[in-house]
Amino acid sequence: MPKQIINLTRLVAKIWIDQILATYPENPHQLAFQDADFRSKLMLYVLRRIPNSHIAVNASQEDLLSNKVAQLSLGQQQQIKELIHEGIRYMVPLNVIRHIYQPFDTPGDAANSSIN
Numbered sequence: 001m002p003k004q005i006i007n008l009t010r011l012v013a014k015i016w017i018d019q020i021l022a023t024y025p026e027n028p029h030q031l032a033f034q035d036a037d038f039r040s041k042l043m044l045y046v047l048r049r050i051p052n053s054h055i056a057v058n059a060s061q062e063d064l065l066s067n068k069v070a071q072l073s074l075g076q077q078q079q080i081k082e083l084i085h086e087g088i089r090y091m092v093p094l095n096v097i098r099h100i101y102q103p104f105d106t107p108g109d110a111a112n113s114s115i116n
Contacts, residue, residue: 001058009052012072013043013080020084032092045087050079
């Protein structure tokens with residue numbers, strides 16, 4: 001039976017990202033991470049800073065993964081939570097700045113751009 005390699009750290013991080021983001025204010029935190037690319041960057045922020053644990057499972061056993069997630073130690077889970085909070089604090093200002101300095105499409109912009 002074919003085996004599939006699963007990153008347990010990623011599974012735990014995904015669960016905690018969803019739960020932790022729900023505790024933050026909607027604006028700007030939750031709004032910033034509604035963007036799939038931004039959420040992926042948060043996941044990468046976490047996964048690059050912690051050793052990842054993997055497991056090989058039969059394709060038919062994927063539904064049992066929730067039991068395997070508990071195999072990560074409480075220390076590892078706490079480190080993941082701390083990295084998520086750290087990543088949110090680091091990334092949200094970057095997202096806010098990016099939106100502040102993006103050019104706005106206003107009717108006057110087309111006329112001003114023809115002057116240059």
